[in-house]
Amino acid sequence: MSSLFIRLLIASAFLLSFGANTTDWVDNISTSGFIAAGALNISSNEDDKATKSSSIVEGGLHLSAILPKNIEMNGQVLYRDVGDLSNYSNFKAFSLDYLTFDWRYSGSENSEQVVSIGRFKSNGGIYSNTRDIPFTRPSILLAQPIYTEESRSINSHIDGIRFNSTIFTSQGDYSVEVGFGDNELSDNFISSLLQGDNSDSISADGMYFLDLRYRNSNWLIVSTYHNVEIEFAGAIAGDSFGVPNFNFDINMKVQLENLLLGVQYLTKDFEITAELIKQKATTPMIDIFSSYSSKDLAYKAFGYYLQARYFITPTVSMMARYENLDLDLKDMPEIVNSLTGNALSDSENYGLSLIWLIDENWQIAADYHIRKNMHVDTKYSLIEVSWRF
Amino acid sequence: MKIISFILLLFYSLNASSIEIKVDSKIAIISSVNIVALNERQIRNLFSLKKKLLPNNTRAVLVRLPFSHDVSKIFCQNIYELYPYQLQRQWDRLVFSGKATAPKQANSESEVIKLVASYPNALGYISANSPLLTEYKGQINVVAVY
Numbered sequence: 001m002s003s004l005f006i007r008l009l010i011a012s013a014f015l016l017s018f019g020a021n022t023t024d025w026v027d028n029i030s031t032s033g034f035i036a037a038g039a040l041n042i043s044s045n046e047d048d049k050a051t052k053s054s055s056i057v058e059g060g061l062h063l064s065a066i067l068p069k070n071i072e073m074n075g076q077v078l079y080r081d082v083g084d085l086s087n088y089s090n091f092k093a094f095s096l097d098y099l100t101f102d103w104r105y106s107g108s109e110n111s112e113q114v115v116s117i118g119r120f121k122s123n124g125g126i127y128s129n130t131r132d133i134p135f136t137r138p139s140i141l142l143a144q145p146i147y148t149e150e151s152r153s154i155n156s157h158i159d160g161i162r163f164n165s166t167i168f169t170s171q172g173d174y175s176v177e178v179g180f181g182d183n184e185l186s187d188n189f190i191s192s193l194l195q196g197d198n199s200d201s202i203s204a205d206g207m208y209f210l211d212l213r214y215r216n217s218n219w220l221i222v223s224t225y226h227n228v229e230i231e232f233a234g235a236i237a238g239d240s241f242g243v244p245n246f247n248f249d250i251n252m253k254v255q256l257e258n259l260l261l262g263v264q265y266l267t268k269d270f271e272i273t274a275e276l277i278k279q280k281a282t283t284p285m286i287d288i289f290s291s292y293s294s295k296d297l298a299y300k301a302f303g304y305y306l307q308a309r310y311f312i313t314p315t316v317s318m319m320a321r322y323e324n325l326d327l328d329l330k331d332m333p334e335i336v337n338s339l340t341g342n343a344l345s346d347s348e349n350y351g352l353s354l355i356w357l358i359d360e361n362w363q364i365a366a367d368y369h370i371r372k373n374m375h376v377d378t379k380y381s382l383i384e385v386s387w388r389f
Numbered sequence: 390m391k392i393i394s395f396i397l398l399l400f401y402s403l404n405a406s407s408i409e410i411k412v413d414s415k416i417a418i419i420s421s422v423n424i425v426a427l428n429e430r431q432i433r434n435l436f437s438l439k440k441k442l443l444p445n446n447t448r449a450v451l452v453r454l455p456f457s458h459d460v461s462k463i464f465c466q467n468i469y470e471l472y473p474y475q476l477q478r479q480w481d482r483l484v485f486s487g488k489a490t491a492p493k494q495a496n497s498e499s500e501v502i503k504l505v506a507s508y509p510n511a512l513g514y515i516s517a518n519s520p521l522l523t524e525y526k527g528q529i530n531v532v533a534v535y
Contacts, residue, residue, distance in 0.1 A: 030491055032484065064490045066448055074487035098487045106442040109431065121486050129486035136481045168434050215439075217469065268471055314472040357474050360456045 028066040035059045036134045038365075038384030040083050045377050054083025056140075056384060058132060060097070075099040078132055085141070085149060085380075097121070097132070098157055110169065116162040123177060123211040124155045124224055125260040125275050134386035138271070138309050138319045139353030140367045141382060145303025145325040146260065146277045154228060154256065158183055158207050172216030180208045183228065204230045222262040222275075230254045254283040269311050276304035300328035305349075315357040323349035347373040361388045415517035416464045418533040419502065421509050427532045433468060435512060438480055438489035443510055451492035452504045452513035460498065464514045467535040505529050 036058040043051040059079040066072055076097040100118035107113065121129040124146075130136040131147055160181015167174045183204040207228040214221040231253050262275035279301040303325040311317045325347045351369040358364065362385075369380040418432055424443060427435075434440035435449050443449050454461045456473035465473045483489035495501040498515040505511040506528040515521060517534050 030493070032491055060485070062485055062487075064484075064487075066490060070442065070446070070448055072448075072490065074490075076485065076487060100487055104441060104448075106440075106446050109444045112440055112442055129488075130482050133481060133485040136478055136485060166439065168430065168440060170430060173434070173439060266475075268475070311472065311475075315474060360474075360477070 029063065030065075031061070031063050032389065033059070033061040034134060034386055034388040036384050036386035038140065038382060040085060041381045042084055043379050046375075052084040054085075055081070056083050056085070056382070057081040058134065058384075058386075060133065070104045072102045072104070073100070074102065080132065082149070100162075111165065111167045113166075114162075114164045116164075117160075119157050119159045120162050120179060122155060122158050122179060122183075122207075122209055122226065124209075124226060124258065125277070126220065126222055126262045126264055126273060128155055134365065134384060135363060135388060137365075138273070138307060138317070138355075139321070139351060140365050140384050141351065141353075141369055141380060143275065143305035143307065143321060143323045143351075144347075144349060144371070145301075145305060145323050146275050154183060154204065154230075155226070155258070158209070160207075172214055172219070175211075175213045175215075177211040177213075178209065179211075180206075183207050204228050218266055220262070220264040220266070222260070222264075224258070224260040226256075226258040226260075228256050230256060252283050254281055256281045271309040271311075273307040273309075274305065276302070278302055302326045302328070317355050319351070319353040319355070321349075321351040321353075323347075323351065325349075345373045345375070347371055362386070363388075414459075414463050415534055416460060416467060416514050417517040417519070417522060417531045418535070419505050419513050419515060419522075419529045420532045421505060421511045422528065422530055423509055424512070424530060424532065427512075429533065432512075432533055436468065436492075436514075437476070438483045438492075441489065445510075447510045450508045450511040452495050452501050452511060453492040454495060454498070454501060454514070460514065460516050463516070464535075502529055 036056070038056040039053065040056055041051065041053045057079070058081075060076055062074075062076045064072060064074045076099075077094060078097045079094050096119060098119045098121055100116040100120050102114050102116045104112065104114050123129060127137065127142055127147060131142055134140070158179050158181040160179060162177065162179040164175060164177040207226075209224060209226045211222070211224045213223075257280045259278045260275060262273070264271065264273040279299075281299040283297045303323070305321055305323040307319060307321040309317050309319040327346055349369060349371045351367065353365060353367045355363060355365045365382075365384050365386070367380065367382040369382075371378045371380070418427070420427070427444070431440070431444070435443075436451060438451075441448060454464075456462075456465075456477055461473050465471050465476045469476055480489070480491060484491045493504060495504055495513070498519055498521055501513040501515050502521050502525045505513040506525065512532075522531060
């Protein structure tokens with residue numbers, strides 16, 4: 001359903017481009033993009049004292065076109081190879097980040113409304129819409145309790161329709177945005193959700209979000225609610241739930257709800273940001289665990305971070321961040337808790353980052369993060385050079 | 390305790406020093422001839438890419454100078470009290486999330502004027518002291534000076 005929708009949209013874009021006056025069309029197109037390359041080192045104090053090193057490559061190409069009648073087209077293709085950054089995101093792939101047709105209307109000089117169709121970003125918190133763009137991040141690695149690698153694909157985009165209304169006042173801007181649609185889930189998300197390798201069918205339908213924002217010259221306050229129902233039918237196979245050669249036919253639905261609140265205070269010299277997330281995933285009891293518990297499976301999480309960024313010079317900034325994630329697994333059957341081990345545990349992270357914007361188009365960033373959970377301390381060192389065009 | 394120490398360290402570093410850009414110049418916001426008046430809030434919202442439509446409900450075309458250009462530094466300071474790269478990051482967040490189109494870049498003030506004059510709904514900025522304002526009088530409007 002999703003991919004068909006996107007194909008139709010791309011076909012419409014081509015038809016429109018051929019239908020428009022060539023000179024006007026070219027004149028109203030703008031492109032931009034970036035390429036980033038870096039290195040990652042991960043070490044931990046687990047029994048085997050494992051140390052892993054890998055490269056990171058990120059790239060993006062953005063295209064926008066202003067069409068007649070206040071219609072715009074915006075699209076972006078991304079490439080990501082994040083090495084060993086996460087067990088679940090170790091992939092090398094191009095993806096269509098978004099492709100929308102927007103119709104814009106201003107009912108008064110102090111307001112503006114936009115209706116968008118296509119694939120659009122799903123607005124989770126302050127950074128999620130541009131989490132893959134090096135020039136918009138305060139550090140290479142964003143706060144993991146909120147911008148977790150494991151849930152990247154569920155939080156990244158929706159194929160459907162979006163409405164935004166913004167009111168501009170002398171005190172600041174108030175905006176409300178709602179989006180509905182489906183989400184084409186990546187294999188990495190399926191792996192992270194089910195801790196298995198194979199699936200016959202998985203879909204995320206009926207996804208919606210509500211996003212409220214206030215912004216003035218110093219403050220940004222964000223509140224986002226997401227709801228999605230993921231339906232899985234197929235088999236879990238492989239080394240799943242800590243059991244070698246685990247094989248089980250399974251049919252289930254998971255309802256995932258996220259509530260995010262974020263505040264950012266920005267001045268010329270510094271930026272302070274705090275965000276929190278309340279997450280709940282529930283699914284009706286499935287046969288596999290019925291002999292251990294009669295309760296529905298429920299996973300709840302509460303995470304937050306505090307982040308300060310100081311501009312040492314206009315082009316050099318230093319960021320320090322504290323992150324915390326608390327999991328509530330009391331509604332999970334004991335068997336799940338014991339099988340998942342380290343994968344589901346509270347964690348506390350500390351992060352430092354230094355970014356030097358060499359000029360308008362070049363940037364160097366270096367990160368150091370320590371993640372502590374109940375069993376393991378893991379240290380992440382990252383460096384990345386980015387170029388934009 | 391660890392959290393408190395961490396936060397105290399952050400605030401110490403934040404108060405350690407502040408950075409000032411010396412700005413004693415002004416910039417002129419210029420527009421196509423058919424844009425007659427814009428107030429300060431409209432100009433701020435348009436150049437921050439939050440608002441895209443002009444009061445006549447047509448799409449604004451924005452023209453900018455490179456962020457390393459002195460006039461861009463004055464523009465960012467006088468209008469937003471930010472460094473150019475902070476404004477660039479705000480633009481990037483909107484452009485790369487598909488919610489705005491990046492302003493057109495001109496490499497000189499004369500190029501800004503020529504581009505603004507060539508579109509029916511364009512806005513740009515140049516130094517308020519620039520002799521180009523007199524030279525191109527009639528082809529562009531000055532809608533504000535900051």
